[in-house]
Amino acid sequence: MANFEEQATQTLFDNNHITGEQFEAIQAYRGLNLFSVHNELKFLLYLSILMFTSGIGILIYQNIDSIGHTAILGLLLLVTLICFYFCFKNHPGFKKEEVLFPNPLYDYLVLTAVILSCTFVGYLQFQYQTFGTHFGLATLVPTVISLFCAYYFDNKSVLSIGITGMAAYLGLSVDPKHVFENEMIDNTYLSYVGLAFGLTLLLWALYANKINLKKHFNLVYLTFSLHLVSIACIVNLFEDFWLLFGLVLGIATYYFYNLSYQIRSISLFLFTVLYGYISINILFVKILDSIHFEDLSSVLIFTTPFYFIGSIIGFIKLIKHFNKNTTDDSIR
Known part of the structure; x- marks a missing residue:
């Protein structure tokens, strides 16, 4: 990778796209051997969100009799609304082009809010049959929420959740169990x-x-x-x-x-x-x-x-x- 970067810089210099001073400045900067931990931090943030949402699911499953359904739903709704509140408060608003949060941490807060929303709607349907026998609505509602949040907050991870939800609504199971069972085949x-x-x-x-x-x-x-x-x-x-x-x-x-x-x-x-x-x-x-x-x-x-x-x-x-x-x- 280092050799490729040096060749690319040399090519730019040979084609007079950068000056000699700029070439020397680039070489000096690379000589400092600095490296970025941006991707590693993003991965850890993503992993922490998955662990947090999974932990909530495990907590609900293990303590469902002692906590109570209403309390669990209320807690889920409260945490979800708090996440959405900070997201809407700190986002510039919808635009057709790419719009980023002032702080990238809010992107992961949007992802947390959407996952919790899916958990809330799914639990609501499972326990109280809110949508009756129309089980597809329990998939469609989180899908609509995900697609709205994806476009409003400009979040690709949430967009993937929305597309997956649409596939599930159409009957295309994407979980590993159905993939290995060759359901489509x-x-x-x-x-x-x-x-x-x-x-x-x-x-x-x-x-x-x-x-x-x-x-x-x-x-x-x-x-x-x-x-x-x-x-x-x-x-x-x-x-x-x-x-x-x-x-x-x-x-x-x-x-x-x-x-x-x-x-x-x-x-x-x-x-x-x-x-x-x-x-x-x-x-x-x-x-x-x-x-x-x-x-x-x-x-x-x-x-x-x-x-x-x-x-x-x-x-x-x-x-x-x-x-x-x-x-x-x-x-x-």
């Missing part, structure tokens, strides 16, 4: 819902970018869209209309691949390549199966190790090519 209807929801998120990201509404949220929407569209299409590669879904996945892979270069997102690039690689292998196996795979079994057994080695080498070259292009563009 067992139910093709859910794969259609996931595909439609993923495309909707993509269209919303494009529309929001066009009207300049929180453009920095686009990567969150695009990431969710990529996962939903790709997984839904891969699931349907094993169904009767596999050719149609293969075509959709090919178009999506091509689109997200080019988009990852435009917005310089390494995460979007890696997942696009991964999903594309998985789909190509599935289609390759289906083609072999249609032309009597048994006749080529000996050849495939011999060539399979070379295929995987070549795949690894190709993957590494793709990453190097991505880093080179995005880095060169940023320097120029």
